[in-house]
Amino acid sequence: MPRDGESFDDFPHGRILTGDCVSAMENLEPGSVDLVFADPPYNLQLPGDLRRPNDSIVDGVTEDWDRFDSFAEYDEFTHAWLSGARRLLSDRGSLWVIGSYHNIFRIGSVLQDLGYWILNDVIWRKTNPMPNFRGRRFTNAHETLIWCAKSKEQKHYTFNYQAMKMLNEDVQMRSDWSLPICTGRERLRQGDQKAHPTQKPESLLYRVLLASTNTTDLVLDPFFGTGTTGVVAKKLGRRYLGIELDPNYVALARERLAQVKPRSIRELQTTPSKRSLPRVPFGNLIERGLLSPGAILYDHSRRLRAKVRADGSLVAGDVTGSIHGVAAALQGAPSCNGWAFWFYDDRGKLCPIDLLRQKVRAEIVPAEAR
Numbered sequence: 001m002p003r004d005g006e007s008f009d010d011f012p013h014g015r016i017l018t019g020d021c022v023s024a025m026e027n028l029e030p031g032s033v034d035l036v037f038a039d040p041p042y043n044l045q046l047p048g049d050l051r052r053p054n055d056s057i058v059d060g061v062t063e064d065w066d067r068f069d070s071f072a073e074y075d076e077f078t079h080a081w082l083s084g085a086r087r088l089l090s091d092r093g094s095l096w097v098i099g100s101y102h103n104i105f106r107i108g109s110v111l112q113d114l115g116y117w118i119l120n121d122v123i124w125r126k127t128n129p130m131p132n133f134r135g136r137r138f139t140n141a142h143e144t145l146i147w148c149a150k151s152k153e154q155k156h157y158t159f160n161y162q163a164m165k166m167l168n169e170d171v172q173m174r175s176d177w178s179l180p181i182c183t184g185r186e187r188l189r190q191g192d193q194k195a196h197p198t199q200k201p202e203s204l205l206y207r208v209l210l211a212s213t214n215t216t217d218l219v220l221d222p223f224f225g226t227g228t229t230g231v232v233a234k235k236l237g238r239r240y241l242g243i244e245l246d247p248n249y250v251a252l253a254r255e256r257l258a259q260v261k262p263r264s265i266r267e268l269q270t271t272p273s274k275r276s277l278p279r280v281p282f283g284n285l286i287e288r289g290l291l292s293p294g295a296i297l298y299d300h301s302r303r304l305r306a307k308v309r310a311d312g313s314l315v316a317g318d319v320t321g322s323i324h325g326v327a328a329a330l331q332g333a334p335s336c337n338g339w340a341f342w343f344y345d346d347r348g349k350l351c352p353i354d355l356l357r358q359k360v361r362a363e364i365v366p367a368e369a370r
Helices: 021-026 071-088 104-113 161-167 202-212 228-235 247-258 282-287 323-331 354-364
Strands: 007-010 014-018 033-038 089-099 117-126 142-149 176-179 218-221 239-244 296-298 305-308 314-316 319-321 343-346 349-352
Touching: 007 247, 014 228, 014 247, 021 071, 021 239, 033 071, 033 202, 071 089, 071 104, 089 104, 089 202, 104 117, 104 142, 161 202, 176 202, 202 228, 218 228, 228 239, 228 247, 239 247, 282 354, 314 323, 319 323, 349 354
Parallel strands: 014 239, 033 089, 033 218, 117 176, 218 239
Antiparallel strands: 007 014, 089 142, 117 142, 296 305, 296 343, 305 314, 314 319, 343 349
Protein backbone atom coordinates (compact mmCIF):
# COMPACT_ATOMS: atom_id res chain seq x y z
CA MET A 1 0.00 0.00 0.00
CA PRO A 2 1.48 3.41 -0.95
CA ARG A 3 2.42 5.68 1.93
CA ASP A 4 2.12 9.44 2.26
CA GLY A 5 4.77 11.18 0.16
CA GLU A 6 5.46 8.07 -1.89
CA SER A 7 5.75 8.38 -5.67
CA PHE A 8 4.75 5.89 -8.36
CA ASP A 9 6.70 6.34 -11.60
CA ASP A 10 5.19 5.19 -14.88
CA PHE A 11 8.06 6.60 -16.96
CA PRO A 12 7.80 8.16 -19.50
CA HIS A 13 4.01 8.35 -19.31
CA GLY A 14 3.39 9.75 -15.86
CA ARG A 15 3.67 9.75 -12.11
CA ILE A 16 1.43 9.55 -9.04
CA LEU A 17 2.20 11.36 -5.79
CA THR A 18 0.55 10.09 -2.61
CA GLY A 19 -0.48 12.87 -0.22
CA ASP A 20 -2.30 16.17 0.18
CA CYS A 21 -2.62 18.02 -3.14
CA VAL A 22 -1.97 21.51 -1.74
CA SER A 23 1.29 20.45 -0.09
CA ALA A 24 2.37 18.39 -3.11
CA MET A 25 1.74 21.24 -5.56
CA GLU A 26 3.95 23.57 -3.51
CA ASN A 27 6.93 21.36 -4.39
CA LEU A 28 6.30 21.36 -8.15
CA GLU A 29 7.91 23.70 -10.66
CA PRO A 30 5.89 26.81 -11.61
CA GLY A 31 4.60 26.86 -15.18
CA SER A 32 5.30 23.16 -15.68
CA VAL A 33 1.75 21.94 -16.38
CA ASP A 34 -0.18 22.22 -19.65
CA LEU A 35 -3.61 21.30 -18.27
CA VAL A 36 -5.22 20.81 -14.88
CA PHE A 37 -8.29 18.61 -14.63
CA ALA A 38 -9.82 18.63 -11.16
CA ASP A 39 -12.70 16.66 -9.68
CA PRO A 40 -12.60 18.02 -6.11
CA PRO A 41 -14.80 16.94 -3.17
CA TYR A 42 -18.46 17.88 -3.69
CA ASN A 43 -19.16 18.83 -0.07
CA LEU A 44 -22.55 17.13 -0.36
CA GLN A 45 -23.63 18.00 3.19
CA LEU A 46 -25.63 14.76 3.49
CA PRO A 47 -27.53 14.63 6.80
CA GLY A 48 -27.77 10.84 6.84
CA ASP A 49 -28.19 7.71 4.72
CA LEU A 50 -30.07 8.06 1.45
CA ARG A 51 -32.62 5.26 1.07
CA ARG A 52 -34.60 3.85 -1.82
CA PRO A 53 -38.39 3.35 -1.61
CA ASN A 54 -37.74 -0.26 -0.52
CA ASP A 55 -35.63 1.12 2.38
CA SER A 56 -32.32 -0.16 0.98
CA ILE A 57 -29.37 2.23 1.30
CA VAL A 58 -28.05 4.04 -1.76
CA ASP A 59 -24.32 3.62 -2.30
CA GLY A 60 -23.50 7.36 -2.27
CA VAL A 61 -20.65 9.60 -1.16
CA THR A 62 -20.05 9.11 2.56
CA GLU A 63 -16.24 9.25 2.70
CA ASP A 64 -14.41 11.55 5.11
CA TRP A 65 -12.72 13.42 2.24
CA ASP A 66 -16.11 14.88 1.31
CA ARG A 67 -16.86 16.26 4.79
CA PHE A 68 -16.28 19.93 5.68
CA ASP A 69 -17.47 21.68 8.83
CA SER A 70 -18.71 24.77 7.01
CA PHE A 71 -18.91 26.55 3.67
CA ALA A 72 -16.11 28.80 4.87
CA GLU A 73 -13.83 25.82 5.41
CA TYR A 74 -14.69 24.47 1.96
CA ASP A 75 -14.03 27.87 0.38
CA GLU A 76 -10.65 28.09 2.11
CA PHE A 77 -9.73 24.64 0.82
CA THR A 78 -10.88 25.58 -2.70
CA HIS A 79 -8.87 28.80 -2.64
CA ALA A 80 -5.75 26.90 -1.58
CA TRP A 81 -5.77 24.21 -4.27
CA LEU A 82 -6.86 26.57 -7.06
CA SER A 83 -4.04 28.96 -6.14
CA GLY A 84 -1.56 26.10 -6.32
CA ALA A 85 -2.93 24.95 -9.67
CA ARG A 86 -2.72 28.46 -11.15
CA ARG A 87 0.95 28.74 -10.16
CA LEU A 88 1.71 25.49 -11.99
CA LEU A 89 -0.06 26.29 -15.27
CA SER A 90 2.10 27.24 -18.24
CA ASP A 91 1.44 30.39 -20.24
CA ARG A 92 -0.60 28.28 -22.69
CA GLY A 93 -2.23 26.12 -20.04
CA SER A 94 -5.84 25.90 -18.94
CA LEU A 95 -7.90 24.36 -16.15
CA TRP A 96 -11.05 22.22 -16.08
CA VAL A 97 -12.98 21.64 -12.88
CA ILE A 98 -16.14 19.56 -12.51
CA GLY A 99 -18.79 19.70 -9.81
CA SER A 100 -22.45 19.43 -8.89
CA TYR A 101 -24.86 22.09 -7.67
CA HIS A 102 -23.46 21.54 -4.17
CA ASN A 103 -20.07 23.06 -4.97
CA ILE A 104 -19.62 24.31 -8.54
CA PHE A 105 -21.00 27.81 -7.89
CA ARG A 106 -18.69 28.33 -4.93
CA ILE A 107 -15.75 27.08 -7.03
CA GLY A 108 -16.70 29.44 -9.85
CA SER A 109 -16.65 32.39 -7.46
CA VAL A 110 -13.19 31.48 -6.13
CA LEU A 111 -11.92 30.99 -9.70
CA GLN A 112 -12.88 34.54 -10.59
CA ASP A 113 -11.54 35.95 -7.31
CA LEU A 114 -8.15 34.40 -8.12
CA GLY A 115 -8.04 35.92 -11.60
CA TYR A 116 -8.87 32.90 -13.73
CA TRP A 117 -10.74 33.73 -16.96
CA ILE A 118 -13.71 31.47 -17.70
CA LEU A 119 -13.79 30.25 -21.31
CA ASN A 120 -16.82 27.95 -21.15
CA ASP A 121 -19.10 26.18 -18.78
CA VAL A 122 -20.01 22.74 -20.11
CA ILE A 123 -23.02 20.73 -19.03
CA TRP A 124 -22.42 17.00 -18.80
CA ARG A 125 -25.89 15.57 -19.33
CA LYS A 126 -25.94 12.06 -17.91
CA THR A 127 -27.82 9.72 -20.21
CA ASN A 128 -28.36 7.22 -17.36
CA PRO A 129 -28.54 9.26 -14.12
CA MET A 130 -29.39 7.88 -10.69
CA PRO A 131 -33.12 8.46 -10.06
CA ASN A 132 -34.38 10.72 -7.28
CA PHE A 133 -35.62 8.12 -4.82
CA ARG A 134 -37.45 10.47 -2.48
CA GLY A 135 -39.48 12.03 -5.28
CA ARG A 136 -39.26 15.51 -3.79
CA ARG A 137 -36.88 17.09 -6.31
CA PHE A 138 -35.95 16.82 -9.96
CA THR A 139 -33.59 13.98 -10.84
CA ASN A 140 -30.01 15.26 -10.76
CA ALA A 141 -29.16 14.45 -14.36
CA HIS A 142 -26.15 16.67 -15.01
CA GLU A 143 -22.89 18.04 -13.68
CA THR A 144 -21.13 21.25 -14.67
CA LEU A 145 -17.57 21.63 -15.93
CA ILE A 146 -15.84 25.02 -15.96
CA TRP A 147 -13.02 25.55 -18.43
CA CYS A 148 -10.78 28.56 -17.89
CA ALA A 149 -7.49 30.22 -18.71
CA LYS A 150 -5.07 31.57 -16.08
CA SER A 151 -6.13 35.15 -16.67
CA LYS A 152 -7.99 37.52 -18.96
CA GLU A 153 -4.64 38.60 -20.43
CA GLN A 154 -3.74 35.05 -21.53
CA LYS A 155 -3.94 35.15 -25.33
CA HIS A 156 -3.01 31.58 -26.19
CA TYR A 157 -4.38 28.28 -24.93
CA THR A 158 -4.87 24.91 -26.58
CA PHE A 159 -8.24 24.29 -28.17
CA ASN A 160 -8.40 21.60 -30.85
CA TYR A 161 -11.52 22.96 -32.49
CA GLN A 162 -11.22 20.89 -35.65
CA ALA A 163 -10.69 17.65 -33.72
CA MET A 164 -13.80 18.37 -31.64
CA LYS A 165 -15.74 19.04 -34.83
CA MET A 166 -14.61 15.72 -36.31
CA LEU A 167 -15.51 13.93 -33.07
CA ASN A 168 -19.02 15.35 -33.53
CA GLU A 169 -19.50 14.24 -37.18
CA ASP A 170 -18.09 17.47 -38.64
CA VAL A 171 -20.52 19.64 -36.65
CA GLN A 172 -19.27 22.28 -34.22
CA MET A 173 -19.10 20.80 -30.71
CA ARG A 174 -21.61 22.35 -28.32
CA SER A 175 -21.25 23.02 -24.62
CA ASP A 176 -23.81 20.36 -23.62
CA TRP A 177 -22.42 16.84 -23.69
CA SER A 178 -24.62 13.76 -23.46
CA LEU A 179 -22.53 10.92 -22.05
CA PRO A 180 -23.34 7.99 -19.73
CA ILE A 181 -22.12 7.74 -16.16
CA CYS A 182 -19.48 5.16 -15.31
CA THR A 183 -21.08 1.71 -15.24
CA GLY A 184 -20.47 -1.91 -16.24
CA ARG A 185 -16.94 -3.19 -16.71
CA GLU A 186 -15.46 0.31 -16.47
CA ARG A 187 -16.77 0.81 -12.93
CA LEU A 188 -14.18 -0.39 -10.43
CA ARG A 189 -15.49 -2.46 -7.55
CA GLN A 190 -14.14 -3.95 -4.36
CA GLY A 191 -16.43 -6.81 -3.52
CA ASP A 192 -20.02 -5.61 -3.91
CA GLN A 193 -19.14 -1.95 -3.35
CA LYS A 194 -18.00 0.74 -5.75
CA ALA A 195 -14.27 1.28 -5.34
CA HIS A 196 -14.81 5.05 -5.68
CA PRO A 197 -18.21 6.74 -5.31
CA THR A 198 -17.66 9.42 -7.97
CA GLN A 199 -15.56 7.62 -10.62
CA LYS A 200 -15.89 9.53 -13.89
CA PRO A 201 -16.38 7.82 -17.26
CA GLU A 202 -13.37 7.67 -19.54
CA SER A 203 -15.48 9.15 -22.36
CA LEU A 204 -15.77 12.44 -20.43
CA LEU A 205 -12.01 12.72 -19.91
CA TYR A 206 -11.37 11.69 -23.50
CA ARG A 207 -13.32 14.69 -24.73
CA VAL A 208 -11.69 17.11 -22.27
CA LEU A 209 -8.13 16.00 -23.06
CA LEU A 210 -8.64 15.77 -26.81
CA ALA A 211 -10.10 19.29 -26.78
CA SER A 212 -7.47 21.09 -24.73
CA THR A 213 -4.17 19.20 -24.90
CA ASN A 214 -1.73 17.91 -27.49
CA THR A 215 0.40 14.77 -27.47
CA THR A 216 3.22 14.84 -24.87
CA ASP A 217 1.48 17.65 -22.91
CA LEU A 218 1.53 17.26 -19.13
CA VAL A 219 -1.89 16.89 -17.44
CA LEU A 220 -2.19 17.38 -13.68
CA ASP A 221 -5.07 15.89 -11.70
CA PRO A 222 -4.81 16.97 -8.04
CA PHE A 223 -7.69 14.65 -7.00
CA PHE A 224 -6.53 11.58 -8.93
CA GLY A 225 -8.85 9.02 -7.32
CA THR A 226 -8.62 5.71 -9.15
CA GLY A 227 -6.76 7.24 -12.07
CA THR A 228 -9.26 7.90 -14.85
CA THR A 229 -7.43 11.05 -15.95
CA GLY A 230 -4.12 9.18 -16.09
CA VAL A 231 -5.62 6.25 -17.99
CA VAL A 232 -7.08 8.49 -20.69
CA ALA A 233 -3.95 10.66 -20.84
CA LYS A 234 -1.79 7.57 -21.37
CA LYS A 235 -4.13 6.26 -24.08
CA LEU A 236 -3.97 9.62 -25.88
CA GLY A 237 -0.19 10.02 -25.66
CA ARG A 238 -0.31 12.78 -23.03
CA ARG A 239 1.79 12.69 -19.87
CA TYR A 240 0.03 12.68 -16.50
CA LEU A 241 0.78 13.74 -12.96
CA GLY A 242 -1.69 12.57 -10.34
CA ILE A 243 -1.93 13.56 -6.67
CA GLU A 244 -4.09 11.44 -4.40
CA LEU A 245 -4.51 11.41 -0.61
CA ASP A 246 -6.03 7.92 -0.25
CA PRO A 247 -3.44 5.10 -0.60
CA ASN A 248 -6.18 2.63 -1.53
CA TYR A 249 -7.19 4.74 -4.53
CA VAL A 250 -3.53 5.06 -5.55
CA ALA A 251 -3.14 1.29 -5.52
CA LEU A 252 -6.22 0.88 -7.73
CA ALA A 253 -4.98 3.57 -10.10
CA ARG A 254 -1.62 1.86 -10.44
CA GLU A 255 -3.33 -1.40 -11.40
CA ARG A 256 -5.44 0.36 -14.05
CA LEU A 257 -2.49 2.25 -15.51
CA ALA A 258 -0.37 -0.88 -15.74
CA GLN A 259 -2.97 -2.36 -18.10
CA VAL A 260 -2.95 0.58 -20.53
CA LYS A 261 -1.03 -0.06 -23.73
CA PRO A 262 0.46 3.19 -25.08
CA ARG A 263 -0.21 4.07 -28.72
CA SER A 264 2.20 5.52 -31.24
CA ILE A 265 2.14 9.21 -32.15
CA ARG A 266 1.04 8.23 -35.66
CA GLU A 267 -1.99 6.37 -34.28
CA LEU A 268 -2.97 9.45 -32.26
CA GLN A 269 -3.09 11.91 -35.14
CA THR A 270 -6.08 14.26 -35.19
CA THR A 271 -7.43 16.86 -37.59
CA PRO A 272 -5.31 19.98 -37.01
CA SER A 273 -6.82 23.34 -36.31
CA LYS A 274 -6.58 25.64 -39.31
CA ARG A 275 -5.00 28.26 -37.05
CA SER A 276 -2.13 25.89 -36.29
CA LEU A 277 -1.28 25.30 -39.94
CA PRO A 278 1.53 27.31 -41.55
CA ARG A 279 0.39 30.45 -43.34
CA VAL A 280 0.64 30.23 -47.13
CA PRO A 281 0.26 33.54 -49.02
CA PHE A 282 -1.50 33.22 -52.37
CA GLY A 283 1.67 34.57 -54.02
CA ASN A 284 3.48 31.35 -53.01
CA LEU A 285 1.36 29.46 -55.53
CA ILE A 286 2.66 31.73 -58.27
CA GLU A 287 6.27 31.47 -57.11
CA ARG A 288 6.10 27.68 -57.05
CA GLY A 289 4.55 27.47 -60.51
CA LEU A 290 1.27 25.97 -59.30
CA LEU A 291 -0.53 28.90 -60.98
CA SER A 292 0.90 31.12 -63.73
CA PRO A 293 0.56 34.87 -64.23
CA GLY A 294 -2.38 35.36 -66.55
CA ALA A 295 -4.29 32.32 -65.24
CA ILE A 296 -8.04 32.84 -64.86
CA LEU A 297 -9.83 32.14 -61.58
CA TYR A 298 -13.60 31.58 -61.38
CA ASP A 299 -16.31 31.46 -58.77
CA HIS A 300 -18.09 28.10 -58.44
CA SER A 301 -20.59 28.96 -61.19
CA ARG A 302 -18.05 30.51 -63.60
CA ARG A 303 -20.16 33.67 -63.50
CA LEU A 304 -17.38 35.76 -61.94
CA ARG A 305 -13.75 35.68 -63.02
CA ALA A 306 -10.42 37.37 -62.33
CA LYS A 307 -6.92 37.23 -63.80
CA VAL A 308 -3.86 36.29 -61.74
CA ARG A 309 -0.99 38.81 -61.81
CA ALA A 310 2.71 38.13 -61.27
CA ASP A 311 2.74 39.44 -57.68
CA GLY A 312 -0.19 37.30 -56.55
CA SER A 313 -2.81 40.02 -56.89
CA LEU A 314 -5.97 39.66 -59.02
CA VAL A 315 -7.56 41.97 -61.56
CA ALA A 316 -11.21 41.90 -62.63
CA GLY A 317 -12.18 44.82 -64.83
CA ASP A 318 -11.28 47.94 -62.89
CA VAL A 319 -11.00 46.02 -59.58
CA THR A 320 -7.57 44.94 -58.34
CA GLY A 321 -6.37 43.54 -55.04
CA SER A 322 -5.93 40.34 -53.05
CA ILE A 323 -7.90 37.16 -53.61
CA HIS A 324 -10.08 38.18 -50.66
CA GLY A 325 -10.56 41.84 -51.60
CA VAL A 326 -11.45 41.19 -55.25
CA ALA A 327 -13.89 38.41 -54.30
CA ALA A 328 -15.61 40.74 -51.82
CA ALA A 329 -15.74 43.65 -54.30
CA LEU A 330 -17.27 41.55 -57.09
CA GLN A 331 -20.06 40.41 -54.73
CA GLY A 332 -20.57 43.78 -53.07
CA ALA A 333 -19.76 42.12 -49.77
CA PRO A 334 -17.79 43.61 -46.85
CA SER A 335 -15.42 40.63 -46.80
CA CYS A 336 -14.87 37.22 -48.34
CA ASN A 337 -12.55 34.24 -47.87
CA GLY A 338 -10.84 34.07 -51.25
CA TRP A 339 -9.46 30.60 -50.56
CA ALA A 340 -13.03 29.26 -50.47
CA PHE A 341 -14.38 31.54 -53.24
CA TRP A 342 -11.94 31.05 -56.12
CA PHE A 343 -11.50 28.02 -58.38
CA TYR A 344 -9.06 27.25 -61.18
CA ASP A 345 -9.70 25.23 -64.33
CA ASP A 346 -7.94 21.88 -64.45
CA ARG A 347 -8.67 20.37 -67.87
CA GLY A 348 -12.26 21.53 -67.82
CA LYS A 349 -12.92 20.77 -64.15
CA LEU A 350 -13.16 23.52 -61.55
CA CYS A 351 -10.93 22.89 -58.51
CA PRO A 352 -10.69 25.12 -55.41
CA ILE A 353 -7.42 27.02 -55.08
CA ASP A 354 -7.32 25.79 -51.49
CA LEU A 355 -6.18 22.42 -52.88
CA LEU A 356 -3.02 24.12 -54.09
CA ARG A 357 -2.51 25.72 -50.67
CA GLN A 358 -2.81 22.28 -49.06
CA LYS A 359 -0.17 20.98 -51.45
CA VAL A 360 2.23 23.74 -50.37
CA ARG A 361 1.51 23.06 -46.69
CA ALA A 362 2.25 19.36 -47.22
CA GLU A 363 5.71 20.35 -48.42
CA ILE A 364 6.28 22.68 -45.45
CA VAL A 365 5.09 20.43 -42.61
CA PRO A 366 7.29 17.36 -41.99
CA ALA A 367 5.49 14.08 -42.60
CA GLU A 368 5.88 12.95 -38.97
CA ALA A 369 4.07 16.10 -37.76
CA ARG A 370 1.03 15.62 -39.98
